[in-house]
Amino acid sequence: MVYKRKIKKTYLLTPLALLISGVLSPTVFADDTLLEVIEVHGHVxxxxxxxxxxxxxxxxxxxxFSAAGGVSNLPILNGLMxxxxxVRVDGADVTAACANHMNPPLSYISANQITAYNVVAGISPVSAGGDNIAGVISVNSISxxxxxxxxxxxxxxxxxxQYNSLGNGRKLGMGARVASDTVSxxxxxxxxxxxxxxDGNGDLVFDTLYRVQNHNLTAxxxxxxxxxxxxxxxxxxPYQGFVNQYMDMTDNTSYGAIAQYKRSFENSELEAQLNWxxxxxEMGFFSAEKTGMMPMKTDAQDISSQLKWRIAxxxxxxxxxxxxxxxxxINDWWPAVEGSMMMGPNExxxxxxxxxxRIAVFAEYESQLNKQWWLNTGVRIENISTNAGEVQGYNNGMPMMNMGTMNSxxxxxxxxxxxxxxxxxxxAKTDTVxxxxxxxxxxxxNNDELQFGLARKNRAPNLYERYSWGVSNMATTMIGWYGDANGYIGDPNLAVETAHTFSSTYIKSAKEDDWRISANVxxxxxxxxxxxxxIRPFNRFGLExxxxNVLKFTNVDATLYGVKLDLTANIYKSKQLGNWQLKAKVTNTRGNRDDTNQPLYQIKPLQTEFAINQQLGRFENTLxxxxxxxxxxxxxxRFENQTSSYxxxxxxxxxxxxxxxxxxxVTNLFDEYYQLPLGGVSIAQIKQGSSNRFEQLAGQGRSFxxxxSYVF
Structure with a gap:
């Protein structure tokens, strides 16, 4: 195959710039009609x-990221989680097969296995994937x-x-490749x-331990x-603690296969892919830091195919x-616990x-209209159907008493x-979107650029949102990926989420590329x-x-908006002190329910980031x-906690x-104590008896x- 690539300099790119690169990256043409392929790689x-x-x-x-386990944090884009x-891993969809989303797609790949990645927040081309309203994250290991x-x-x-002093963390990565001119x-x-x-006070944050291994073999x-x-x-x-969930992960064993075929013709390219x-x-308890006895199991499969034909x-x-x-x-069942009156005799x-x-078709047109205008537009139609079989509880008898309030x-x-x-x-539910x-x-x-985007996007409810049927306190608290200690009940009649998004970005850069600033709304x-x-309140621990709350999933209307400012500037250069660069970023997001004007859950407050980078010979230093x-x-x-600035x-x-x-x-150099605004609450802390309230999850203290890395 013949490739013509232009590898762009690594910037903190705006969503639309990343989108453009992501759209063009699959393009491969033969003969004299070659188009440039712009690929955004991470830190290559x-x-x-x-x-x-x-x-x-x-x-x-x-x-x-919304805090979860050590490798299972849930991504958030523009306030949506x-x-x-x-999230596509090597072009494939992987579904979180857990009532608490303990195994989201990004948990199945390690950073050292990733060869290319990009993020498009909000407005993405229809070819990047459907069934989403927040944007697309693509990570790839196939290279x-x-x-x-x-x-x-x-x-x-x-x-x-790598060794981290905090938590005695140990990480290892390895890779090996043999190849000829036609085989790899x-x-x-x-x-x-x-x-x-x-945390920053030197106190142990219970139940944040984990262990994981990943292996990929590509031919x-x-x-x-x-x-x-x-x-x-x-x-x-084999195990992963979830401090803000009632359960922990006691096993996650997965296997996957991807078959990918590409063929280039005189003025087109065909791409086909099969994924399994x-x-x-399994969920349960494995550590003295959060004890209990309640097994939960899921067995799930994703099978998908994609066929794309690009014509010049x-x-x-x-x-x-x-x-x-x-x-x-997916099958999700909770085995009976022998000798338990509440968790038996049935599973x-x-x-x-x-x-x-999901069955989808799409058409997408892309054109460099002239020297000034670039256009991408497309339509995607999806038919989405969900269903689930009959269920049963632990027993067919009387309702359970409220745990933690046995007196009343x-x-x-x-x-x-x-x-x-x-x-x-x-x-059985079917939606066409x-x-x-x-x-x-x-x-x-040459130094001023303006980007616009408009999109209508849809997401159908997941199976847990529709089919979580249990109504008792214990059953409902097993459902939910929010880390808030509340309980959730599904609704089979939930409608599809439909988002209408507008985005605009202005980019200004210096003639010599010494600085670059972008503003996105x-x-x-x-x-x-x-x-x-x-639905009702409850008190599982019986403390003051x-x-x-037990809550039921429901459809409402909501509004989100935000602004992002990015600056990259070369600030100093000399032979003695090297090249110095400044990077700055400011982001602010708001989100509300339209009916009550109540803020949406886990919206991050105003955030600023500054970094000074020095490159001197073989050394690179960043503060x-x-x-x-x-x-x-x-x-x-959801009884969401307020958090202090940090x-x-x-x-x-x-x-x-x-x-x-x-x-x-050195991370958290001054060992500051802080609470994660997107961290949820520490259930493990209450179970340890070290708190009488649901405290917000504390962030990590100082770590050396x-x-x-050795390449050979």
Whole structure:
């Protein structure tokens, strides 16, 4: 295959700039009609130093994270979390197969395995993926590379390791590739292990320990016009603590396969891909830091296919036609606990043979209209169907008493009755949705650029939002990925979320590229946003300040808007002191329910970031400062906590000697105590008896980190 690439300099790119690069990156043409392919890679230099969660890479591109386990934090874009973001790993969809979303898509790949990644917040082209209203995150590990000789021989490899003093964290990454001019084999592995961390006061943050390993094996074969790639993956998580959930992960074992075929013709390219992913997931308790006895299991599969055909209409425009199919199935059950009156004698069937199927077609037109105007527009139509089989509770008898309030012994709603009502209901739901996007880029001058975007996007409810049927306090608190200690009940009649988004970005740069500033404003109005209304309060622990709510998923209208400012500037240059660069970012997001004007849950307050980078010979040093404002806009329905403002200072240094790279880092340099505004509450702290209220999850204290990477 013939490729013509232009690798852009790494900037903190605006959403539309990333979008443009993401749209063009799959484009491959042969003969004389070659178009440039713009690929945004992350930090391609010393990239093997990045180990563990991909959060370290994606945060630089404006992704926030809702705290969960050590490798399972949920991404947030423009104030929208979880399934509202389309996350694609090597072009495949992976569904979180857990009532608490303990195994989201990004948890299945380690940072050292990622060769390219991009983020498009809000407005994305229809080809980037449907079934989302917040944007698209794409991470890729497939990067077939070949040797020049025709015999199979060594190509490249690496070994990387990192130690973090906080939590005694250890991370290891490795890779090896052999190739010829037509065949390539690549292995990448990763291992991470950490104990629970300390906060800035030196207190242990219970139940934040974890262990995980990931393995990928990729084989590729090509000729002048086509390429076939097969990737096999495996993950094993024997345990992962979830401080803000009632349960922990006690096993997550997954296997996956991706088959990818590309063929270029005279003026077009065909791309086809098949994806399979299977996971067996277990929840329970494994640590003295949060004890209990209650097993929960899920068994799920994702099977999907994508077919794309890009046709060059002329040298400056093309049309992309696509068809996609997605099938997700899950069984979620809670085995009976021997000798327990409440959790037996039956197994609790939470989701029985749950299915979610999507069939999509799309057409997307892209053109460099003239020297000043670039256009991308498209339409996507999806048919989305969901269904689930009949369920059962632990028993068919009387309702359970309210745990933690045995003195008054109030009776709870009856799960047995709820199961009967659920089984008698019409659970098969089908929705047909239409996504439309329009993106314009206007080059005012060589140094001034204006970007516009309009989009209508849709997301259908996930299976837990529709089919979580339990009504007792214990059953409802097993549902939810918000880390808020509340309980949730599903609604089979939930409607599809529909978002209408406008975004505009102005970019100004110096003639010599010494500085660059961008300002982005965006506005999103969502019809049938899936929020939750209060059904009743409960107090599982029976303490004065541990009241929570049982909530039911419901559709409301909501509005979100925000502003982002980015600055990159070269501030000093000399032979003695090297090159100095300043990076600055300011973001602010607001979100409200339209009916009550109540703030939406987990909206991050005003945040500023500044970093000074020095490059001197083989050394690169960075001093960064992050300030987060006080969080006062909270969701009262979920008892969301307010948090105080805080600032964090980090210091990083790395140096390379040929193939060897060493790094040293101090995070939270001044060991400041702070609470995470997107962290949820610490359930483990209450279970340990060290608090009589749901306190906000504390962030990590100071950590000294050492890393080494050797490429061979």
């Amino acid at each position: 230099q010393n990239k093997h130093l990045a180990l563990g969660s991909s959060e370290s890479l994606l945060s630089d591109l404006g992704v926030d 979880g399934d509202r973001i389309k 077939a590379q070949y040797n020049e000789n025709n015999g199979l021989s060594w190509h490249s490899g690496y070994v990387s390791a 084999f690549n292995y990448q592995g990763a291992f991470s292990d950490a104990k629970s961390y300390d 590729a074969i090509r000729d002048e016009k086509q390429q076939f790639v097969l990737k096999l993956s495996h993950q094993k998580i 992913h299977s996971v067996k997931h 209409l002329d040298q400056n425009s093309s049309i992309l036609l696509g068809q996609e199919y997605y099938h997700y199935s 609790y069937v939470n989701i029985n043979n749950g299915k979610r199927e 012994m109030p009776m709870q709603p009856n799960n047995a009755t709820a199961a009967i009502e659920f089984n008698a209901s019409d659970r 239409v996504d439309v996007s329009l993106l314009l880029n206007y080059q005012i001058t 965006w506005y999103t109005n969502i019809t049938d946003y899936i929020d939750a209304d209060i 300040d541990t009241t929570r 960064s400062w992050q300030w987060v404002d006080t969080k006062t806009r909270i969701d009262n329905n 600032s964090l200072v980090n210091l990083n240094s790395k140096a390379s000697w040929g193939n060897l790279t060493l790094s040293a880092e 980190n050492m890393g080494v």
